[in-house]
Amino acid sequence: MQNKVLFLLTLVLISISSYAQRGVRVAYIDTEYILENVPEYQEAIAQLNQKADKWKNEIAEKLSAIEQKRKDLSNEKALLTKELIAEREEDIYFEEKEILDYQQKRFGPNGDLFIQQKQLMQPVQDQIFAAVQDIATNRKYDFILDKSSNATILFSAKQYDISETVIRSITRTAKRTQAQSKAERKAAKEEELVPEINLEQEARAKALEEKKKARESAIEEARQKKLAAREAKVKAAEERRQKILEEREKAKQAKLNARNKVSETDDNEEDDKTDDDVKEEAETETDTTETKTRAQLIEENRQKKLAEREARKKALEEKKKKILEERQKALEERQKIRDSINNINQNK
Missing domain, CATH: 1.10.287 (Helix Hairpins)
Known part of the structure; x- marks a missing residue:
């Protein structure tokens, strides 16, 4: 992973040096900040967290029941035969294994929580990617970096952060998608997706x-x-x-x-x-x-x-x-x- 990051940074530096004579336009976004300010994504995450809490409570209750069975078996061992003890221990083992399998199914690397998070992330990531493409085209940016990715950015001036612009673009797209009447669809269609903004002029102003x-x-x-x-x-x-x-x-x-x-x-x-x-x-x-x-x-x-x-x-x-x-x-x-x-x- 580090080699890939270094390779990407090397490509960026080489590209910047090749564009140095005409002036390079660079901006960056913070994906984590954007996700925190997209209401639909936050609502979906809240619902997913409720599901995860429900699953955790179910697992905790089942593990508590198994622990109680172990205590009961420990207290009754003096009254039971070896065959009965072995049989009950085997039952407890299989029940515990089922719970662990259920836990892995819900919270494992390929579990339900991971899959649903990925399903929630994909549409928003697509929206972010589309908004970034439109902004780069309209404002003629040469590079747009992601501050929250694995690429290490030691310093980033606030005036080059276009995260708010991406959020506004996603919000406008959502309005156009949710428009029901003909007038609303027409107004949403005529609304400019990404306004042309001169960052240097904006900073001076x-x-x-x-x-x-x-x-x-x-x-x-x-x-x-x-x-x-x-x-x-x-x-x-x-x-x-x-x-x-x-x-x-x-x-x-x-x-x-x-x-x-x-x-x-x-x-x-x-x-x-x-x-x-x-x-x-x-x-x-x-x-x-x-x-x-x-x-x-x-x-x-x-x-x-x-x-x-x-x-x-x-x-x-x-x-x-x-x-x-x-x-x-x-x-x-x-x-x-x-x-x-x-x-x-x-x-x-």
Whole structure:
């Protein structure tokens, strides 16, 4: 067998050297992998394994029965004559021989299991061979090797493996065979058996696609980092702005409280003045205005003080109104900033 393999390899090398000038196209298949992916073959193998298990159980039961007979004979030897012992031993021997013959019939080199495996393998091997012939013709291959055969292949690049193509070809053939309606048979007939594929071009396209995916992944990662940094900056700016607005609001409220307190103090001082004070002020003005009576002067002073008090209240109200308007304006500006930030986030 080794000499045959070496001879075949020598022929392959000689052929390759003869085709070297024009370029040799070589591919390989893995028959074991193909068989594992052919559903019909796997179903048949499963059924055959069920049969083999049934046969094994039958043989095991019969051997167990014979072993029990041996034990019974061993226990009864003291009660039996030599003739009976010899007769029973002969019966056990013949029964055991029958079981071994049955085992050889089922599992021997030419047994039922081997024959049925060969019967199952032959159609699939024929399909594989036909598919390989079509692929070799369409793609103009010079050699197609079998990785699972006795020929030793030390290295094989995945891009030269056409096992998947063979599986697809077998699947298409099965579809055409199983087609029942006229339309199905026509569609199956028109279906291309083995598409023309340039392996080198396919490998280059695959490499370019992988590079493109890697580049897109790097770009997306960089974009996500930029977006995260931008969001962090916006968030930090918003927090600073919010803090400044809160501090400003506190300062305004403190000033307003202080002004209210001062105004209330002035009003209390004015209310604390007695009629004697008013009289004294009126008497002071009598010297400069002799034509006015005392009562008129007192009334004028009172009206003057009331006017001043009203003016202060009016000024205070205007200040309060202005502060409230500034506060409302600040709130509106804050809302506008929040709306703009939300719009930016939505656009992202």
